[in-house]
Amino acid sequence: MREENCIFCKIANGEIPSATVYEDENFRAILDLNPASKGHTIILPKNHFKDVCELDENTSAAVLPVAARIGAAMKASLGCTGFNLVQNNGASAGQTVFHFHMHVIPRYEDGPAMVTWEQHQSEAEELQQTATQIKNNL
Numbered sequence: 001m002r003e004e005n006c007i008f009c010k011i012a013n014g015e016i017p018s019a020t021v022y023e024d025e026n027f028r029a030i031l032d033l034n035p036a037s038k039g040h041t042i043i044l045p046k047n048h049f050k051d052v053c054e055l056d057e058n059t060s061a062a063v064l065p066v067a068a069r070i071g072a073a074m075k076a077s078l079g080c081t082g083f084n085l086v087q088n089n090g091a092s093a094g095q096t097v098f099h100f101h102m103h104v105i106p107r108y109e110d111g112p113a114m115v116t117w118e119q120h121q122s123e124a125e126e127l128q129q130t131a132t133q134i135k136n137n138l
């Protein structure tokens with residue numbers, strides 16, 4: 001399940017060299033070319049899935065334990081004290097490479113703010129309406 005001309009298919013399957021931090025039968029995890037912080041890693045499935053909605057159950061179930069192991073190894077080796085898991089789906093959400101990947105971003109004390117958003121007030125009625133809209137489409 002590879003896609004022609006997909007850069008992450010090529011990297012995940014070793015056709016293009018990368019700074020690999022982890023590899024198993026399902027995934028290759030590599031250092032991001034443009035890191036948000038030292039050690040910023042992206043986990044790539046070896047099979048091609050456009051985004052989380054296309055991911056098969058085995059790959060979905062396997063990705064979080066890999067992310068947790070990598071995050072723990074970052075804390076043990078790089079001196080970060082936390083990490084963010086970030087996973088973008090769709091261009092409006094910031095996805096730029098359309099082969100599923102999960103970011104593992106080390107966070108350091110006094111490091112720059114990231115993965116933040118503006119918070120807004122909401123009304124209980126509006127929350128209920130929105131919840132119903134989503135629920136009716138599951």
Ligand code: 5GP
Pocket residue numbers: 007018030031032033034035042087088094095096097098
């Ligand atoms: P997205 O914005 O799609 O969630 O994340 C794509 C990420 O892949 C970006 O952080 C970008 O820096 C990284 N990236 C894009 N092309 C390459 C590449 O060829 N090699 C590596 N190591 N990272 C890449």
Ligand code: ZN
Pocket residue numbers: 002003006007008009010047048049098099
């Ligand atoms: Zn791909």
